[in-house]
Amino acid sequence: MQPLIQVEYLVKRYSSRGVLGSGEVVSALNEVSFSVAPGKTLALVGASGSGKSTLALCLACLERSTSGRIWFEGRDIAALDEKQLRAVRPQIQLVFQDPASSLNPRFTALEIVTEPLLVQRKWGTREMHERALALLERIGLSRGMASRRTGEFSGGQRQRLAIARALSLAPKLLILDEALSSLDCSVQAQIANLLLELQSSFVLTYLFITHDLAMAAHLGDEIAVMNRGRIVEQGVPEKVLGAPSHEATRGLVAATPGSIVTPRMPGGL
């Protein structure tokens, strides 16, 4: 099947410019290549500083990659300019780790969810509100909560809100950058189930970035392991986590107590 997104030799370097113009160059991404098929989930794991978040920002076109290609539905989006990107951006949405900082505290829940629609100017005010309210209900927040400010919600509710905002433009690819990491266990499970539900009803493709191997195994159709800006291992969860071939993967597995691999049942939860 034609992949939804295919990344080829993606490189991202940051240079810290010194006073005299000569500075250090840090390679955050080093020739990263992978692809994800439509409707599937790629779980990306790796230690802190391995380049997971940089990859997320590059794929969401929030950072410019230094070189390499990002094929999305047959177009190289890494080569597009800001104006052309405007049409692509709604297709790829990012959910951040900490909903407390990814939701503007001055906004109400309704404003949060309508903001993307407002920015893209595709709908009238009434239709926009209808869509937003329907979406809020879909992700498990009642209509009565729509006028509350984001500070009045719990962590789990806020992350639901952030997911609702990301879904409001009906994206094809959802990048979840440590989206469950700031939540406690029971809430993590609820949101993970919500994600699976949404995936099957909206035919979403996920790039699920995490350092939680159990969650990666639970949600991912495949797992890719990142280490120092490279993808060092990729495959189905049972293989990658059951018989790790790379040292970095072994390190991650060894650091996680208990058994990790609980394969996802065919046909969802």
Place this chain on the structure above:
Amino acid sequence: MIERRKLAKWLVVLVALHGLIACAGFFAPYDPVEQDRQLPYARPMKLHLIDTQGRVHMRPFFYPLRMREGSFDQYDEDIARAMSLKLFAEGPRYRLLGLLPCRLHLFGAAGARICLLGTDGYGRDQLSRILYGGQVSLLAGLLGAGITLSLGLGIGAAAGYFGGWRDEVLMRLTEPFLALPWLYMLLGLRAFLPLAVSPLEAFFLIVMVIGAVGWARPARLVRGVVLSAKERDFVRAARGFGAPHRYLLWRHVLPETSSVLLTQAAILIPQYVLAEMTLSFLGLGVPEPLASWGNLLANLQQYSVLTSYWWMYLPALAIVPFFLGYLGLASALQEWADPFKVGRGT
């Protein structure tokens, strides 16, 4: 809640003080430029309730002053004429808040002038001049602060948001403004500009001079806030669904600067009132016959005035409540905007 109540308290104080000055026409008994050559440097008149015969009056009254034979600034009370003070008296015409034609004054007297804070060398009522002078000085402070904050917001936001060489150029530009003492900048800039201009032109000239001098500090502060605000995840998220720069700045980044701007305003306004006073005191500001707190104090440059007429110092006292008010407001704003950083005792 405590922060909010404190803020409200200082706001009420400041609104009352500014209301007093804004409605100077009502609180002042006379026109500020109206002269009385029979009454130069008259000392503040006293209000009495008991007259020289020991009778108690129901209304406060005063004895008009009469110049002593052979002197030019010594007065005696004319005890034959007890003039009663009238509240809400009709008096000279004025326009309330510059708009409403009006004749009603808080107090006044028929038949003689009542000058509770004395008069100046032309016999002009000092109280009226202080009240009207406040309009000029405070307006200069407010407008000057407005100009400074607009410049600071525009320049700081541009530098912080767009970064790169723009940031570099703009921030190097702030450095001379931060390094040089503002008083010298003020005098230097004013010295460039024409001296002989109409009072109104002079007013706007000094407002612009004052406003142009202080933009560097707010620009730096705004830049700092914008730098951190534009890296927030909610700004990234908005960029992620294709929001243009204008939208990001207006909806997400600039609202973050509001508390810095408010605190800066509370600090800058009194500082700029003082700047106006300095320029006018040196004769570079608002010219006579218009009154401002600065040019009222300019009378003190004459030695005889300095030593003989203590009531000519009073304009300097007028600024005290305003400065205290703004100081209180600034600290209340700081606590209100950021309750965690201010030590409140444990």
